[in-house]
Amino acid sequence: MxxxxxxxxxxxxxxxxxxxxxxxxxxxxxxxxxxxxxxxxxxxxxxxxxxxxxxxxxxxxxxxxxxxxxxxxxxxxxxxxxxxxxxxxxxxxxxxxxxxxxxxxxxxxxxxxxxxxxxxxxxxxxxxxxxxxxxxxxxxxxxxxxxxxxxxxxxxxxxxxxxxxxxxxxxxxxxxxxxxxxxxxxxxxxxxxxxxxxxxxxxxxxxxxxxxxxxxxxxxxxxxxxxxxxxxxxxxxxxxxxxxxxxxxxxxxxxxxxxxxxxxxxxxxxxxxxxxxxxxxxxxxxxxxxxxxxxxxxxxxxxxxxxxxxxxxxxxxxxxxxxxxxxxxxxxxxxxxxxxxxxxxxxxxxxxAPAPPAEVRLGGAVSPDTHLRLALPADPRAAALVLYRRRADGVTWQRATRYPRQAELVLPDVVPDNFVFAVATVDAEGRESLPVYPGKLE
Incomplete structure (x- = not known):
């Protein structure tokens, strides 16, 4: 995607x-x-x-x-x-x-x-x-x-x-x-x-x-x-x-x-x-x-x-x-x-801000690609997503990318072992929820 x-x-x-x-x-x-x-x-x-x-x-x-x-x-x-x-x-x-x-x-x-x-x-x-x-x-x-x-x-x-x-x-x-x-x-x-x-x-x-x-x-x-x-x-x-x-x-x-x-x-x-x-x-x-x-x-x-x-x-x-x-x-x-x-x-x-994702699941272990599966909130104001990312040796987020509202994100050639991820929802006015860190592994 x-x-x-x-x-x-x-x-x-x-x-x-x-x-x-x-x-x-x-x-x-x-x-x-x-x-x-x-x-x-x-x-x-x-x-x-x-x-x-x-x-x-x-x-x-x-x-x-x-x-x-x-x-x-x-x-x-x-x-x-x-x-x-x-x-x-x-x-x-x-x-x-x-x-x-x-x-x-x-x-x-x-x-x-x-x-x-x-x-x-x-x-x-x-x-x-x-x-x-x-x-x-x-x-x-x-x-x-x-x-x-x-x-x-x-x-x-x-x-x-x-x-x-x-x-x-x-x-x-x-x-x-x-x-x-x-x-x-x-x-x-x-x-x-x-x-x-x-x-x-x-x-x-x-x-x-x-x-x-x-x-x-x-x-x-x-x-x-x-x-x-x-x-x-x-x-x-x-x-x-x-x-x-x-x-x-x-x-x-x-x-x-x-x-x-x-x-x-x-x-x-x-x-x-x-x-x-x-x-x-x-x-x-x-x-x-x-x-x-x-x-x-x-x-x-x-x-x-x-x-x-x-x-x-x-x-x-x-x-x-x-x-x-x-x-x-x-x-x-x-x-x-x-x-x-x-x-x-x-x-x-x-x-x-809109309600955050109810859950974020992380997949892609032993793989060059990162997979994130989301339980999206029922809140209709959650119009899009923001994926936060940083390298695993970092403290603050280093990259923010907006995606359309969807239940799955795939990041080709982004090795999950090397990065940390969290996902927020965002409304039409740009107000963001708190980013949600993965709570389960797939």
Whole structure:
């Protein structure tokens, strides 16, 4: 079979063009609004999960009530389709939580419009709790401007910008708590969604996106990191055997979502370099995406490229002329908004894209030709296919070729041992599903 118009690759590989509507949405992300949100969060003094819950002006309680009110206000705007969302529970004593405490995850849901995909969703989180030097100290001021006021502000901003959209599948914008105490809020949220039968097709934890000046002396406002697992945390024994047969250690669903965010985000935001990190998170550290990974959902973390540890998990103080603390003045909101625009573009495209292939089977072993057999989705908007390909020593996709909608692809003289493949669907407007890696061998 002859492919239709194979594409030359640029920095941002894609088989689609730029959508003017997505460009308009991305441009609407407002750094001034994000700054105002973070300033308000900082004003609560501390947002430690075990801090004051009844005060109207200080502590986690004041912060969560304000956030819930802001999400509710967005839902009341003319034309908005948002629905306020709340996930409230009592966390029993646990490591870093010496007593039972009520935790609120607050946010909004943008409902999907495709009845056949009513249980599919994209989930975005930022954590609004904060901490100082001692993770158990719930009294000390802990501004948490970057960690993670910046990610929480982006949840409100993305919800605002996308509030009138009509995606095929639902999008959750959630400010979670308990991250610093052990991913408590995100763990409950992931488990709840799983119990409710929600199939999270892609999740992103936005955790610290405001520092463009690192402790390594580098000022970088054009780069960020996307952390993702290659081997799923919830991998089953049959999945392990298939992975070992195919060599799919770099092709879990989370890694594919990270590639998608990089590809689409860099297309819509000029001079942006999203690093595809081949780790679940930074060394011996973690964020809320890991709670979703544990439940079997494809989850990644978006985080600044250069951290400054004097401004992270630190009490406010100065020692020998060296200032410590995660304060508003150190957050680069223009940079945070750039990262927000990239994520928004990827979410908007994926949420509106057709359903992906239900299954991809790979054949052609001991053969010079590659055979791919597809179980095509019933979605009538899946007008064509995009075949992604890279050599087996590569990390990112190196070639994208569009084909008409068909159940089988044959690639003459393309030895399957030497390449990795995945197949996406694409609609008439060029919106692509997540590429699907082969799930069976023939």
């Amino acid at each position: 002859t492919p239709i118009a194979p594409l030359a690759l640029a920095a941002a590989l894609s088989a689609t063009s730029v959508d003017p509507h997505v460009t308009q949405l991305a441009a609407a992300v407002d750094p001034a609004r994000m700054q105002a949100t973070v300033a308000k969060l900082v004003s609560f003094g501390t947002r430690h999960t075990l801090s004051e819950a009844q005060s109207p002006v200080r502590g986690i309680g004041a912060a969560r009530r304000w956030l819930a009110g802001e999400f509710a206000a967005l839902a009341r705007q003319p034309g908005a389709r948002l629905q306020p969302f709340e996930d409230r529970f009592t966390q029993p004593p646990a490591p870093r939580i010496p007593r039972a405490v009520e935790i609120w995850n607050v946010g909004a849901v943008l409902p999907g419009t495709d009845p056949a995909r009513a249980k599919e969703a994209i989930v975005l989180t930022g954590h609004y709790d904060s901490r100082g030097s001692d993770v158990a100290n719930a009294e000390v001021d802990a501004p948490g401007a970057d960690d993670d006021g910046s990610g929480t502000a982006l949840m409100l901003e993305l919800a605002r910008v996308l509030s009138r959209e009509q995606p095929a599948i639902a999008v959750y914008f959630v400010a979670v708590a308990g991250e610093e105490q052990g991913l408590n809020g995100s763990t409950h949220l992931a488990q709840r969604l799983k119990q409710e039968g929600v199939r999270v097709v892609a999740m992103t934890a936005v955790d610290m996106i405001g520092s463009s000046a690192g402790q390594d002396g580098v000022h970088d406002d054009v780069s960020a990191r996307l952390f993702s697992e290659g081997v799923p945390a919830a991998e089953t024994e049959p999945q392990r055997k298939l992975r070992e047969a195919l060599g799919g250690e770099n092709d879990g669903a989370a890694r594919e979502w990270a590639r998608y965010v990089k590809r689409v985000g860099e297309r819509y935001v000029e001079n942006l370099d999203l690093w595809l990190m081949l780790r679940r998170d930074r060394i011996a550290r973690g964020s809320d995406h890991l709670a979703f990974s544990k439940e079997g959902f494809p989850a990644i973390r978006l985080v600044e490229a250069h951290e400054h540890w004097d401004r992270q998990h630190q009490d406010l103080r100065a020692v020998g002329g060296r200032a410590y603390g995660d304060v508003l003045a150190h957050v680069d909101f223009a940079y945070a908004a750039r990262l927000g625009r990239a994520l928004l573009a990827a979410v908007a495209e994926l949420a509106a």
